Amino acid sequence: MGTLHTINKSPFERNSFATCLAHASAGDVILMIEDGVVGARKGSSFAPALAAKLASCAIYALGPDLAARGMKPEDVLEGVKLVDYAGFVDLTTEKARVCAWL
Amino acid sequence: MGTLHTINKSPFERNSFATCLAHASAGDVILMIEDGVVGARKGSSFAPALAAKLASCAIYALGPDLAARGMKPEDVLEGVKLVDYAGFVDLTTEKARVCAWL
Amino acid sequence: MRFGIVVNEGPYTHQASDSAYRFAVAALEKGHEIFRVFFYHDGVNNGTRYTVPPQDDRNLQKLWSELAEKHGLDLVVCIAAAQRRGILDANEAKRQGKDGDNIAPGFRISGLGQLIEAGIQADRLVTFGD
Amino acid sequence: MRFGIVVNEGPYTHQASDSAYRFAVAALEKGHEIFRVFFYHDGVNNGTRYTVPPQDDRNLQKLWSELAEKHGLDLVVCIAAAQRRGILDANEAKRQGKDGDNIAPGFRISGLGQLIEAGIQADRLVTFGD
Amino acid sequence: MSDENRKKFLYINRKAPYGTIYALESLEVVLIGAAFEQDVSLAFIDDGVYQLMANQDTAAVGMKNFSKTYRALGDYEVRKLYVEKESLAERGLTAENLMPIVYEDEDDDYAEKPSLIFVDRAEMAALIRSQDVILSF
């Protein structure tokens, strides 16, 4: 079933996002929440690293957190899917465990 | 007189140390405190960036914080000077302002 | 499914408590069970009734207390973390010789074993922090 | 010289309060003046008398209270930040309809203007935070 | 207060809004500080540039949207908001992604003028070394 990795920090502020990517196995899911959603933006210096991970992991961003930071769905890197809190709950049930990268 | 920049975060954890280096002007002083002192260690992936800054800025590390994290004076990058809290106070008086990179 | 939720930061300073609250509401709306919400580290600061947030902002303590009452949630504040940070119930206040307490309705103070138990009993443990 | 000190995080969770305390002691030992210590953000949590840290660890609230008494320090807790986080003095408790207060000896609650004033009056403002 | 007695205050904002409270509580200091009539500048560096994003919508996170307050700063005589170009570029952002923030210049027939000043890193470093008091958030 794999692991749901939650990441709540900006990849521009902390190394926790890079560490999350480095420890997510093929078939895992990565969910950006809180300040982590700024990592979802296309055209940033972090986008290539995130895009590369899409080859082996499904990647989501929490829509409410994107909206709070002024980001629209079209600002998000292609391949990154959006969920709301209900979708967040579903992701936790679909994977065997949740690993929070704080 | 220049600025005293204090940096209290590990360069391996946050971007604040890199930002501090990028905004310290020639003649300024940089003081590592708290978790920031792990950036003082020689042989780390961060050491070259710190060594390069020694050309234009005096760089200090707070000895009590180094000791707490198991680091000895000989573990510290050459050119980085150690101070105690009294030395920290002196540095603040010798520069015109203090800029904390949090 | 049965969830355990861990909240590691106090209200307002970090978004952790907000995110955990909205996750909890969404889980309950989907018919899931919440075995326990465990407040650790600065998370214990969610459990003080002394907060007075600005009137045009959310009141996280009230939101948690009301959710607990409505759904019978078990909101546990870690005793060791609470002692360091000044969160007391009447028993603790008496035991420590303090002249008052500040625990909010619906929260109870208990040991770290409650966190381990949540990990054992819940199907998923979800952590919110800094 | 005349110092202003800003403490932006609560006790124990971050080292900020420890560092600020040791800086303050070192400055006083050198004969400097401390115009004010201003507690902002979670720093207001340094000012609760309800904390009971483990006996083999330092008690930051007591250290600050004792330093204030010995040297006549002005320890100011920001009122807006304190309201969000549940730090109350007797006046605030009455004004907000709360049944108790938790402010520690030597601390006083006041407005953000006290921070600006510290910036104006002090020769150096030194900030400790996360 | 005469210009000679004013101090130069710089507020450095480096955190995204909402994930932590620093952006909001920084703004609260700026608003109170305005009454002291000092020479105030704000710097937006690193994730701090996200504080100025247009179209912030906090309804679904249930938090107070304080972004409109930045647009009111001109009325408080806070008119120098320095935004670091490198911080925007690293994040895939441009000036067009930010809120328009202006003030009315009473010395120029109340013409609306921009408060956002886009500077590079070297100019930001120069700004820092020209200050009297630095508050970091």
Next chain:
Amino acid sequence: MSDENRKKFLYINRKAPYGTIYALESLEVVLIGAAFEQDVSLAFIDDGVYQLMANQDTAAVGMKNFSKTYRALGDYEVRKLYVEKESLAERGLTAENLMPIVYEDEDDDYAEKPSLIFVDRAEMAALIRSQDVILSF
């Protein structure tokens, strides 16, 4: 409790000690959790490796030195401390900079055996995906 009823608990430690309380309060959970006789592993990633540094001396910072507690974990049946090699290397550290941490193996005439297990990033990822419960600090 039979092995079938035990859950695999992983404590992920990523913060340096003393700068924040997370290392200490993680250790407090580990000690209490030991009484529940689960299958416990600790992971030290990123700055978390600093928690295991030898010769920690907190006298001058006035904080409690809790580093000796890691050496006592063997007595609590906590005997699997995974340390990430890449995290050490990035910080200019080697295994020799860490405290020696051992346990007594009661099935092998109480021979002292090392508790520190050095793994690379791929092995750490595999460890994570083999767990039932993950606690992050």
